[in-house]
Amino acid sequence: MTPEQLADQLAAGTLLSPSPCSPFFVFDVESVGLHGEAFAVAGGVYINTAAQSEFRFCCPLEEAKGDDDDREWVKSNVPVIEITHRNPAAVREAFWSEWEKAKKKYPGITMAGECIWPVEAGFVAACIRQEIADRKWSGPYPFHEIASVMLAAGMDPMATYEREESEKPAHEPLADARQSARLLATALRSLAMTERSNIMSTALNASKKQP
Numbered sequence: 607m608t609p610e611q612l613a614d615q616l617a618a619g620t621l622l623s624p625s626p627c628s629p630f631f632v633f634d635v636e637s638v639g640l641h642g643e644a645f646a647v648a649g650g651v652y653i654n655t656a657a658q659s660e661f662r663f664c665c666p667l668e669e670a671k672g673d674d675d676d677r678e679w680v681k682s683n684v685p686v687i688e689i690t691h692r693n694p695a696a697v698r699e700a701f702w703s704e705w706e707k708a709k710k711k712y713p714g715i716t717m718a719g720e721c722i723w724p725v726e727a728g729f730v731a732a733c734i735r736q737e738i739a740d741r742k743w744s745g746p747y748p749f750h751e752i753a754s755v756m757l758a759a760g761m762d763p764m765a766t767y768e769r770e771e772s773e774k775p776a777h778e779p780l781a782d783a784r785q786s787a788r789l790l791a792t793a794l795r796s797l798a799m800t801e802r803s804n805i806m807s808t809a810l811n812a813s814k815k816q817p
Contacts, residue, residue, distance in 0.1 A: 628653060628654070629651050629652060629653040629658065629712050629715055630651070630652050630653075630715070630716060630717075630718045630750070630787065630790060631649065631650075631651055631705060631708045631715050631716065631717045631718065631746075632649050632650065632652050632717075632718050632719065632752075632783050632786050632787040632790065633647060633648065633649025633650075633701070633717070633719060633726065633779075633783050634647070634648060634649060634719065634720070634726070634779040634780075634782035634783040634786060635647045635719075635725045635726050635729045635779065636664075636680070636684055636687070636777065636779050637670070637672070637725050637728075637729070638667070638670045638671065638672025638673070638676045638677050638680060639672050639673055639675075639676025639677075639679070639680075640676075640724050640725060641672075641724055641728070642670060642671060642672025642673060642676050642677075643670040643671040643672055643694050643732075644670065644694060644697065644698070644725070644728075644729045644732070645664060645665050645666070645667050645669065645670035645694060645697065646662070646663065646664040646665075646684075646687050646697065646779050647662075647663055647664075647697060647698075647701045647729065647779060648660070648661060648662035648663070648778075648779035648780035648782075648783050649661065649704075649779070649780070649783035650780075650783065650787075651708050651711075651712060651715065652787040652790075652791075654791050655787055655788045655791045657784070657787075658712075659708075660780060660783075661700070661701075661704050662687070662688070662690070662779060662780045663690045663691055663697045663700045663701060664687040664688060664689055664690055664691070664697065664779075665689060665690075665691045665692060665693050665694055665696060665697050666689060666692075666693075667680060667681070669692070669693045669694060670694050671694075683777055684777045684778070685775050685777065685778050687778065687779070695736060698729070698732060698733045698736055699736070701729075701733060702733045702736075702737075702741070705717070705746075706744070716746060716748060716749075716750055717730070717746035717749050717750065718749075718750035718751075718752055718786070718787075718790060719749070719750075719751070719752060719786065720751075720752040720753055720763075720782075720786040720789065720790075721751075721752075721753045721763070722749065722751050727749070730745060730746065730749070750790075752786050752789060752790045752793070755790060755793045755794065755797075756789060756790075756793045758793070758797060759792075759793035759794070759796040759797050759800075760796065761789070761792070761793055761796070767785070767789060769781070769785055770784075770785075770788070772784055773785040773788070
């Protein structure tokens with residue numbers, strides 16, 4: 607490819623392939639400790655931070671299994687969430703319904719969560735075990751780890767990032783999911799800019815070698 611052709615494709619954007627897994631189904635889970643049962647989940651379908659649809663489901667905290675000390679931490683740190691279902695199984699069922707709807711409306715959509723082990727990963731596994739015969743081949747593949755995308759983009763995945771108003775308060779699952787979706791989009795844009803810079807450098811170096 608000549609430098610001129612490289613420059614033309616760069617200007618047209620054809621060298622920067624779109625993300626193969628956008629839109630994203632991003633969600634966040636609140637559970638009784640890291641390894642206790644989930645009592646709340648929220649998230650939605652996001653395209654470049656823009657919510658296409660959102661959901662939030664919650665059951666009474668006392669219905670979820672977990673240690674007493676973890677339960678006390680939840681009471682002290684997680685804001686009150688509107689109750690929508692009677693028990694954790696119903697919350698999982700409602701979540702899975704959202705996932706199935708998203709897959710039908712957006713073919714090829716993939717699931718993403720921030721620091722998914724152990725809470726989000728365990729929650730999805732519990733959803734599948736709930737109806738294993740019907741769901742064992744319907745889980746997320748791949749299941750994107752937003753923290754890893756941030757790391758690749760040079761962002762600190764363990765840092766505390768400032769929240770927009772719609773992303774407050776912390777530990778409210780829909781607010782957390784919105785922030786996660788924004789951080790994912792930010793990391794992907796950073797990676798795309800790096801790719802563009804590399805292409806421009808390649809084009810410049812190639813032009814310098816032209817006789």
